[in-house]
Amino acid sequence: MAVSGRQTGRPTLEEVAARAGVGRGTVSRVINGSPRVSDRAKEAVGRAIAELGYVPNRAARALAGARTDAIALVIPETESRLFAEPYFLDIIRGVSAELADADMQLLLTLIRSSKERQRFEQYLSAQRVDGVLLVSVHGDDPLPDLARELGVPAVLNGRRSAGERVAYVDSDNVGAGRSAVDHLTGRGRRRVATITGPLDMYVARCRLDGYRQGVEAAGLPADDRLVAAADFTEEGGRRAMRELLERCPDVDGVFAASDVMAAGARSVLREAGRRVPDDVALIGVDDSAGARLMDPPLTSVRQPIEEMGRRMARALLQEITGADPEPCRVVLPTELVVRDST
Amino acid sequence: MAVSGRQTGRPTLEEVAARAGVGRGTVSRVINGSPRVSDRAKEAVGRAIAELGYVPNRAARALAGARTDAIALVIPETESRLFAEPYFLDIIRGVSAELADADMQLLLTLIRSSKERQRFEQYLSAQRVDGVLLVSVHGDDPLPDLARELGVPAVLNGRRSAGERVAYVDSDNVGAGRSAVDHLTGRGRRRVATITGPLDMYVARCRLDGYRQGVEAAGLPADDRLVAAADFTEEGGRRAMRELLERCPDVDGVFAASDVMAAGARSVLREAGRRVPDDVALIGVDDSAGARLMDPPLTSVRQPIEEMGRRMARALLQEITGADPEPCRVVLPTELVVRDST
């Protein structure tokens, strides 16, 4: 049964109106939750909608009204895949959960090349989405500002700098570094090193700041030889660990600014015959799935990634409805997950 | 400058037509690549488009025409997160790459609850996407058939059974199991066990078949005590390995049908004092990021995940344009990645 003759088969708002014995306008008002509708009409329309199985046509809505009921989640992947991948999935999970309730569509846009970037910029300026969520933005990324200029609501995941002007949801990266080092020094480590992310990224600088605070708080001497810059990759972590071992053979604790780099460091430590955690305690950031698989399982500072996604979505929705004129500035706390590597 | 007074600011097809000195129809024809246009007109329109920075309005297009220029990628997450997460990201990556060239939008839909499932089914029947890509479908998932009934093109990632009737892109799971066992027996292992996925999933049964073929080909006796069913989770892998150790203390090789389960097995082996690979050789499937991090690094059978995503997208696009009446049935080869666990 059903789905037989008709071309498109879908009932329209007009048909709903006819069945409910009201005008088109009234149906539209009911659907959009306008307060100026009598209970009687509301009920009649509701029944007609149910009977007909009516679902509003999004294209028509977008064309007639202003909104599209869709937001874009943008993930730039220009360079090497900097962040551990599960990170993105968790963000997506959070965003998706929040959007589902608002009945908004999630458009996923991976930007790999400048061509794709250009295409996305066209997208933006064509106002084809009600807002954008930007993940993994670099310090010099112009996309957030472009969105602002075009009047498209935007929310970032992470800041580009301390003075970020676009709305953002970030995690407490200074606190992450700080708690990692506190944990290390709390276990009696005295020569605590750090492997940083790329220092043109604010997130990396923040974690380094946290490290420095922790070192100072423990009354240990600041020693720049204990700081090795890397790039969030495993190979980078490996290289940095080698440097560290060479410069400071007496290192007994390492705070790697990401789990992936910690994994790199771990393999170098193994090759060098240093036991973890006996000789060198090791701690990462992200609490990624891989952390648990490492040997020994890696102590790590967890970020509430899914929650960040959720908060970003919520902030964007608010910005779209214009509920809150103040751009969202949220910094979520991190949490130490202690395992056997420390 | 720019973006000053005008309400929407975007030029319309009509304005392009006026500027090019042609009719609306002609501009539309040029944009959609119709052959029935003179070179002169084509050129004039092209210039006008460039000068005005015209970008077609998607909503209007969708409303007037039949297509929406969007496809949905559906990821059911009802139960525990069965598959390792990076899997999905790689699929997304492949799909996205292929779609970008076709200038199609990627709608991501996570289905967690029956409510979200229902919403998506409404979506489908409202014809709001030109097609669907379905990932991680279970044997009894009705979604693919629903899509078929509604006449929405669909492509699956993996089959639900040997007789799958909906278009699909799968990897050679039998071959994966077979090559894993061949590798194990090739290294002289004689008591080779397997930890399977949930046997109501076709993928799990295929890998088990491959295992059995491998055992037989090596002239080893089939022994059901060497087969332990699990569920693709780490805890499941752990439980299965314990069983195996109890039933067959002389086991010297284990083929786990996923890296995650291999990780579980590995930790049980450690606790039991069995060395890997000396006492027991261990091999997984997926070649996930975690495999490399394990100690020792895990030998694994890699699936061409990103390529699968790409092929799925390509197949779907073809099905949408109606180019190929035959539903896509692709089975991609897997590849053994040898590391230190075997």
Place this chain on the structure above:
DNA sequence: GCGGGCGGTGGGAGCGCTCCCACACCGCCA
């Protein structure tokens, strides 16, 4: 008792496209 509100309503006028019909205009044939 009459005028002015206000809650509630109907329906016209688009939104920016695609589809398709109608109509030039060309060169060809009979």
Place this chain on the structure above:
DNA sequence: TGGCGGTGTGGGAGCGCTCCCACCGCCCGC
């Protein structure tokens, strides 16, 4: 010379909504 088909073209008629104006009652105040 007239007719005929084939190109190339213009533009009307929607697609299914939202927005908004106009309108109908009713109740209130004076």
